[in-house]
Amino acid sequence: MQYMVLLSRSEWEDKAPEDERNRIFGEIQQWWGRLAAEGKIVAGHQLQHPDTATTVVLRGGQSTIVDGPFMEAKEVVGGYGILDVADLDEAIAIVRTFPSPSGFAEIRPVVVR
Amino acid sequence: MPSQSPVERVFREEAGRLTASLVRLIGDFDLAEELVADALVEALEHWPRDGVPDRPGAWLLTAARRKGLDRLRREAKYRELLQRVAAIPEVPRREVDDRLRLIFTCCHPALEREAQVALTLRAVVGLTTTEIARAFLVPEATMAKRITRAKRKIVAAGIPYRIPAGAELGDRLGEVLTVLYLVFNEGHLATSGEDATRQDLVQDVEWLAGLLVRLLPGEPEPLGLLALIRLHLARWPARLDEHGQLVLLADQDRALWDRRAITDAVRLLGRATALQRPGPYQVQAAIAAVHCEATTWEQTDWRRVVGLYSVLAALDPSPVVLLNRAIALGQVDGPAIALTEVDRLSGLLDGYHLFHATRAVLLRDLSRDGEAADADRRAVTLTSNAAEQQLLSQRLVE
Numbered sequence: 001m002q003y004m005v006l007l008s009r010s011e012w013e014d015k016a017p018e019d020e021r022n023r024i025f026g027e028i029q030q031w032w033g034r035l036a037a038e039g040k041i042v043a044g045h046q047l048q049h050p051d052t053a054t055t056v057v058l059r060g061g062q063s064t065i066v067d068g069p070f071m072e073a074k075e076v077v078g079g080y081g082i083l084d085v086a087d088l089d090e091a092i093a094i095v096r097t098f099p100s101p102s103g104f105a106e107i108r109p110v111v112v113r
Numbered sequence: 114m115p116s117q118s119p120v121e122r123v124f125r126e127e128a129g130r131l132t133a134s135l136v137r138l139i140g141d142f143d144l145a146e147e148l149v150a151d152a153l154v155e156a157l158e159h160w161p162r163d164g165v166p167d168r169p170g171a172w173l174l175t176a177a178r179r180k181g182l183d184r185l186r187r188e189a190k191y192r193e194l195l196q197r198v199a200a201i202p203e204v205p206r207r208e209v210d211d212r213l214r215l216i217f218t219c220c221h222p223a224l225e226r227e228a229q230v231a232l233t234l235r236a237v238v239g240l241t242t243t244e245i246a247r248a249f250l251v252p253e254a255t256m257a258k259r260i261t262r263a264k265r266k267i268v269a270a271g272i273p274y275r276i277p278a279g280a281e282l283g284d285r286l287g288e289v290l291t292v293l294y295l296v297f298n299e300g301h302l303a304t305s306g307e308d309a310t311r312q313d314l315v316q317d318v319e320w321l322a323g324l325l326v327r328l329l330p331g332e333p334e335p336l337g338l339l340a341l342i343r344l345h346l347a348r349w350p351a352r353l354d355e356h357g358q359l360v361l362l363a364d365q366d367r368a369l370w371d372r373r374a375i376t377d378a379v380r381l382l383g384r385a386t387a388l389q390r391p392g393p394y395q396v397q398a399a400i401a402a403v404h405c406e407a408t409t410w411e412q413t414d415w416r417r418v419v420g421l422y423s424v425l426a427a428l429d430p431s432p433v434v435l436l437n438r439a440i441a442l443g444q445v446d447g448p449a450i451a452l453t454e455v456d457r458l459s460g461l462l463d464g465y466h467l468f469h470a471t472r473a474v475l476l477r478d479l480s481r482d483g484e485a486a487d488a489d490r491r492a493v494t495l496t497s498n499a500a501e502q503q504l505l506s507q508r509l510v511e
Binding site: 001003086087088089091092093107108109 | 221223269270271272273275277281
């Protein structure tokens with residue numbers, strides 16, 4: 001099954017000292033690379049800061065452009081990955097090892113047509 | 114315990130087993146349940162007349178398979194399911210018991226707790242949605258929606274149908290035991306409503322805990338939980354008076370306790386402790402055992418109870434455990450020391466009726482009657498269980 005893992009952007013990305021941040025990003029890159037090589041992660045990206053987001057609001061054929069992300073949440077999305085694994089338990093087991101010191105990771109199955 | 118006919122006993126054992134096998138084989142909860150219902154209806158037509166077959170499980174599986182094929186052939190859109198039903202072996206493998214997988218799936222941590230409870234009672238115990246709704250005082254439509262949503266999530270989110278292994282087993286077994294314990298508590302002392310107790314629910318959970326013990330014989334905590342449940346059931350006849358009012362442990366007629374059941378449960382706990390992996394359910398059962406083995410309230414080995422509560426608090430540092438420890442401490446060191454301990458928990462337990470009821474008892478022991486009455490009044494407003502309210506109000510009158 002394929003799942004999208006939606007990763008939150010965590011505080012440490014903005015607040016941790018630079019060498020600390022680089023160390024964590026290094027670990028994440030290694031983690032990602034290993035799983036991609038194993039075929040468990042089939043796609044995904046880290047996203048730029050939510051300040052860079054642009055939202056298009058669609059309403060009955062009309063559209064307006066808004067500066068910023070559309071989710072008015074405390075947590076913002078920092079990246080995503082597509083997992084290709086046997087079941088939810090395998091997805092959870094993988095996501096549990098994501099080397100971020102804090103944050104959230106939402107696992108959602110993708111629709112297959 | 115009400116006696117069951119042989120057919121009822123077989124139904125209870127086999128219905129859950131059959132549901133579990135079918136969910137594994139066809140991967141569709143709803144269809145599995147419908148086919149089990151069909152097969153049971155057919156059994157009800159034949160068994161009372163022809164007798165229970167030698168291998169009722171195989172008989173039911175065959176009936177379910179045939180019903181499934183009939184049902185699906187009528188509807189072309191179910192071709193894929195039809196293939197899976199057709200692939201069901203005509204003679205089941207005798208040794209496998211799929212119910213353990215089913216229990217772990219129903220209690221998967223990706224399902225919210227209420228859904229875990231409902232689904233376990235529905236799929237494993239075989240209660241109807243109406244019965245579950247009634248037991249938890251939830252409108253039937255709400256319960257039906259909860260169960261449907263959970264089943265849909267199992268399929269859509271790819272929650273596997275497997276027994277967790279290795280390090281994962283401990284956590285996942287904890288989820289299962291929590292679900293069983295919640296059902297036990299609901300049956301043992303309903304959170305609201307007119308009936309103080311729901312003995313049928315406790316008997317269902319006793320059966321479920323027994324099943325878990327049979328399926329995981331090397332795990333001590335299911336044994337601990339089963340012993341705990343049985344120790345409570347052994348005291349059941351003394352819990353309510355002739356007016357259906359709750360009787361406190363201190364005032365219970367201990368001649369009504371089932372001594373044989375107590376001995377058996379204590380032996381069960383011995384089997385758990387022999388495995389040398391202590392856990393909260395074993396400790397709770399050990400505490401219940403100390404009470405059960407005491408000839409009177411005064412003769413209770415309170416030092417041992419306090420010691421066991423300290424062990425429990427180390428495993429599960431919840432304020433309710435500390436409250437119980439303080440109550441036991443009162444029996445050893447007197448009400449003044451107990452009250453000091455209890456008052457330390459006020460920030461955490463102010464909304465809990467038994468916190469105020471406990472304070473009331475201790476304050477009365479210290480002859481602080483005015484404060485005791487205030488505490489009793491707080492307790493009454495905080496519980497929704499009618500029998501408990503009655504007991505508390507009665508004390509206000511005295």
